[in-house]
Amino acid sequence: MNTYRETNDMTLGKAMGRIDQAAEEKLTKLDLSKLGLKKLPPEIAKCTHLTRLVLYSNQITEIPDYIGQLSNLRELDLNTNQITSIPEVLGQLSNLTELDLYSNQIISIPETLGQLSNLTRLYLGRNRITSIPEALGQLSNLTRIDLGRNRITSIPEALGQLSNLTALDLSENQITSIPEGLGQLSNLTALCLSRNRITSIPEALGQLSNLTALNLSENQITSIPEALGQLSNLTSLNLSENQITSIPEALGQLSNLISFDLNENQITFVPKTLRDVKSLQTLDLGGNPLSILTSSAAQLEQNLKALKTSLSGIKTFIKKRIDKY
Template sequence: MNIDLWKIILVAKQEKHKKLFLNYKNLCRFPHELLKGGGSEYLEHLYMKMNLLTTLPDNLGEKLPNLTELYLHSNNIAVIPEAIGTLVKLQSLDLSNNVLAILCPEIGQLKSLRHLRLANNQLKFLPSEIGDLRELQTLDISTNCLTALPESLHLCFALQYLAADRNHLTNLPRQLCMLPNLNELSVTSNSLKCLPQDLGRYPELQYVYVDNNFQLYGLPSYLYNKVIGHSGQLTITVPDEIQTIGTENDTVPPLQEMVMRTIYKFYHTSKKGLDLLSPNSLPRNLCKLLFYPLGHCHHCSQPMFTIVYPKCFPLTETPLAALYNGRTKMSFVAYCCSIKCLQVFDLLS
C-alpha cells in the first residue's frame, strides 16, 4: 500500500470519519489496514469505485458494523463472500460493472437493504432469497445473462424501481404484478413474447419500458395511458399457463374455470375458507392459482384461471406515450372473463 493511501485511512480512523473515499486507487485487494485496530467502526459510507478488487474480506461485517453504503462500481469482483450477510445495517450496495456470475443466497440477510445495483455483470440467475429484502426500493439487474426472474420478487413489497434491461428474459412472472409500490419497470432489449395480463392493473405503476423486444406485440390494456416505450403491429401471444382462448361462440366457460372462480370467491370471502382449503387440499398448481390468478378481467376485475377472452385494439392513439420518443400509437389487448365483458369493454372507458 502506498504511503498516501495509508495516510488517508489512518486519518479517517483517527478522526472517526463516517465517509471514506478510496475511488481510483488501483487497489488489487481490500485494504486490510482499514480493518485493523479501532476507528473503522464509525464508518458508514465506503466508496471504492474503479479499482481492481476481485473479492471482499470475510470479516467485513465484524469490522464495519455501522456500514450503510458500500460502493464498489467498476472492479473485477467475481465472488461475494457469504459473510456479506453480516452487514446488517447496509442500505445501499452497488456492484455494477464487475464480473459476478453468482449472487450468494446470503444477500437475503441484508434486511435493511434499500438499493441494490448489479448492472453489467454475468449473472445467470438470482437467488430466491432476494424476496427476503422487504425494504428494497431499487433493483437494477440490467445487462446480465438472466433468462428468468424469481417469483419471490413479489415479496419485495417496498420495491419502486426495477430495471432488467439487456438480458435474455422470455417472460415475466405474473406475481410481479402484485408489487404494491412498483412505479417504474424497464425490461428493454430482452426476448419477451408476452406480458402478464395484470401488468399495470395497480395505479402505482406509471412507467413501463419494453423497447427492443421484437416478438412482443399487444400490450395489456392496463398499460394504456402509462408512459411506454414500445411500438409495433398486433399479434396475440398468451402465457402457456392459459388452457383456452375464448371466442364469441363460447357461451359457457370451462367447468374447471367455473369451479376455480367459485372456490376463489369462497376462499377470499368466507371466514372458514382458510381452514377448509389447506395447502394439501388441492393440487399444488391449483392452490397456487388461488393466491395468484393468471389475471383479472379488464372490465369487471373477475379473477381468471384457465381461459381468457382477448379483445384487440391495434395501433391505438396514446397521448401520454407521445412523450416518449414521439411514439403515439400502441397495440393493446384486453383480457376479459366472459363474452359479456368482452362486448362491453372499451379501451377508453
C-alpha cells in the same frame, strides 16, 4: 517496471494514509476511489466507525472477509472493479442500506444477501449474473434494484414480495417471461425489461397502479393486453422493436400518457380511442406496415407535439410540432 512499482507503492501509501486517519479520527466516511487498488488492505478492519466506504473505479478482484467487521457500514460502493464473487460475509452487514457492485465480473448472488434487512438500494448491473436467488424477496425495504446488462434467464416470483420497490431494471438480459407475481409491486413506478427475449405481457401488470414508466422495447412480444389500459398513472410506454400486430382500444384510457413508442412493429391500424388521450405528446409508429393513414391517426395530430408515422407502400410521413422544446 520500477516506475509501475513506484506508482503502485504511491497509491497504496495514499490509501493507507487515509485508512489510518479514518481509524484514528473515528471518521464515518472513507473515500478510496480511483487509486488503482488491487485489493482492500486488511487495516480497513480498524475503521469500525465507518458508515460509508467508497471504493469505485479500482482494480479490486475480491471482497475480503474482514469487511464483515465494519458493522456500522450503511453504504458500500465497489462500482467498476474486477470483482468475481460476493462473499457470504457481506450478509452480516445488517445496517447496510446501499450496496453498489455495478460493473464488475460477478457471476452469482449469494442467498445470504437476503439477510440485509435494511437494504434499500441494490446495484448489480453490468455483471455476469445468470440467476436471481429467491432470498432477494426477503429484502422488504428495497426501493431500487438494478440488475440490467447481465445474463439472467428468469425472474423469481419472490420479487413480487418487495412491496416497497419503486424501480426495477432488468434490461439487457436473456429473460423469456414476466411472472404474474410482479403485478403485486403496488409501489413500482418504473419497470425496464428492454432487450430481453420476452414473448408476452401478463395481464397482472395492469395491477401496477403507480407505474409511470414501462419499457419493454426490443423483445419478441406479439400483443398488448387490454389490462395495460388500467395503468392510469403511466406517462411513458415503450414497446418499440417487437412483433406487435395491433393496439387495443383500452389504451385510450391512459389519461396521463405523454410518450408512446411503437416504432418497428407489425401494426396496420390505429384505434380511434387513442385520440381521447389528451395528454399524449409523442406517438411513434415509424417502421410499421400501416397501409393507409386512418382518420383516427389524422385526428391524433391535434393533440401531439410530434407525430411520426411511417407508412409502408405509400411512403407517407407525418411530423408536426406544435411548440419548440
